[in-house]
Amino acid sequence: MIDENFLAFIVLSILTIGAALLSLESRQVVYGAVALAFSFLGIAGLFILLDATFVALFQIIVYVGAIAVLILFTVMLVTKEVEADAKREPFQPMAIAIAVIIALLVGIVATLSNLTSIYPTAPAAITVEQIGNLLTSTYSFPLEILALILGASIVGALTMAKTDRE
């Protein structure tokens, strides 16, 4: 018998992997950006399956809501005459070889390990409150650093992207 948890996992992973492939191999970059947003959504669904609801919400808000939209805007600003000359891919055979080698290595290591028999032991009881407590107590300093990084990246992006028209 097949349980609905496994079925949802299969559907979500096919969506995620297929959208990731499509985002790299689609004919136009705009379609690739939309496919990438779907891949992010699939990852958020996998997070929900892993009982990480807050991370899934964060993923949807930050990735699908912010990064995907940012990527779409950039694609629309940039992708005017890109299609014609970005077609050549001299390293594609090497890339496929590297990907296959990495996949084989990971597969060998995974089958030799005892990871195949690990199932969740306890039911997940992680609440948002726990994560918030961690963020404000143990990881409060990394959180401040993170705020600094975000601010610096915004300033850096604005400085790079602004035109020098006085």
Added chain:
Amino acid sequence: MVPLIDYLIVSSILFVIGVYGLVSKGNALRLFFAIEIVVNAANLNLVAFSRYLTPAGYAAEGQTFALFSIAIAAAEAAVGLAIVLVVFRLHKNVDVFGLRKLKN
């Protein structure tokens, strides 16, 4: 239930797809997509391991790390897309094989 290895397989496939894109693609935007796919694979690993191999007393740590990782990826996205915009403004395309200004 789904065993841990299935999540690891999905995340490895995503990682391999990202590496393939990083090596083969010439369009800077596609490279950016590939980076995002790799980051997502790492996040999936973080959350899956924290769900399946929960150490006693550190139950929420993995998810917190995933939150940090997502936020770092957002910062990286802002800077990376600004770089793509600047490259486009200077070169009128975003083909990274044509970016050889520093070579000579």
